[in-house]
Amino acid sequence: MNCRAFLLVGLITLLVLLSACSAQSGTTPASQSDPSSATASPSANAGPSAEPTAPPEQVGSGTTKIVIWHRWEGEYYKAIKQIFADYAIKNNVQIELLLVPDVANKAQIAVPSGQGPDIIAWVNDRIGSSALNEIIQPLDDYGITPGYLREQFAPVAADAMIYRHRVYGIPESMEAMTFIYNKALIAADDVPASTDDLIAKAKEYNAAHPGTYFFVYNARGDIYAAAPWFHGAGVALVTPDGTTEIASENGVKAARLIKAFSEIMPQELGYDEANTLFMDQKAAIIMNGPWVIADYQAKGIDFGLAPIPVVSSSGQPGKPFVGVKLLMLAANAKNSQAAVELMKYYGSADVQMQLARVNKQVPANRQAQQQVKDDPIIAGFIAQTANGVPMPNSEFINAMWDPFNKMIEVIWTGAAAPEQAVQDAAALFEESVADLK
Structure with missing residues (x-):
């Protein structure tokens, strides 16, 4: 390596170290759409604890309980909460919704110790690391196969759920510039x-x-x-x-x-x-x-x-x-089958159409996309996501x-x-x- 190249590598290395020290990471769709959520790129989060810091909200009163950890807030969350409330009443289940700061990292600690949820709501870039660390479990054995995904969802969203030929999530919505x-x-x-x-x-x-x-x-x-x-x-x-x-x-x-x-x-x-x-x-x-x-x-x-x-x-x-928000099944889920049924419902055309109308989310479900194509804003983003690249979901994105x-x-x-x-x-x-x- 010549002297000039050596100096340039040194310059970039110094900038990388300074960036890591300041915990500054790239702007991502997750961080911009949901200011409360952590960025999809790595961040230097100091010592996350396993315990959530907000009281849970419960909808429904059935004997089967499904716990969801999420980062939804504000008006955006209201529509999502109503979706789960309707499901809970109709299916006689209890759904507990916990707002968990730094949800992806806290799940890394909570799930192995048995303190975690049934479902983790996050963004697809964390699939690879979460699967390798056995924080989430594949959905193929529950009937959520690559074929199922590609039948129900846009190709870019379906591909974003698949890691090492196995399915690890149900898409919620998509984001792209x-x-x-x-x-x-x-x-x-x-x-x-x-x-x-x-x-x-x-x-x-x-x-x-x-x-x-x-x-x-x-x-x-x-x-x-x-x-x-x-x-x-x-x-x-x-x-x-x-x-x-x-x-x-x-x-x-x-x-x-x-x-x-x-x-x-x-x-x-x-x-x-x-x-x-x-x-x-x-x-x-x-x-x-x-x-x-x-x-x-x-x-x-x-x-x-x-x-x-x-x-x-x-x-x-x-x-x-294209970043894809999704629901993932925790490895130690206490009610796995009930959780998967809820995840399938959340990915349905009717639900994603409702969320698109209220929250202006870009639906991942194919039928929902057809139902909201009269909205020029949503249609514009759907067209762009169709010509995008899924955010890498392997551990190498870090x-x-x-x-x-x-x-x-x-x-x-x-x-x-x-x-x-x-x-x-x-x-x-x-x-x-x-x-x-």
């Missing part, structure tokens, strides 16, 4: 069809409207937000066997695109900065997810949704990560966040050339994977 544009600033025909078109239009728009921007997103230091460009370029960020294609020729092309974006957007551009520009109508387009729609509506912005453009280097559309976030950071700031940055990130990823194997 897409293009959102301000109709007062540009017309639908102005939304770019390709990344070359995007850059050209951005340069023209920015020059004609000083102090405003054609396109913004959470561009600096966030691989989750950058994933559409790498996937669209033909790069698998994390493969099921724990490898990455980030350092490939296609990876370099995607990294160069990130660098090109840094020249048409503000240099300091995190999630809050990008969102504020769009909210203040100083940006015509933002790439964001369903978690932000209520804010835009409250602000009175007349907006539309459009697919992420084609990545010009490959001719393939930009493909965002090796991705810090190295790749820092790769995006050094590309954006110019601290490393794209060609070198992807090589350094791949090396650090491989080191992290080796520790996991």
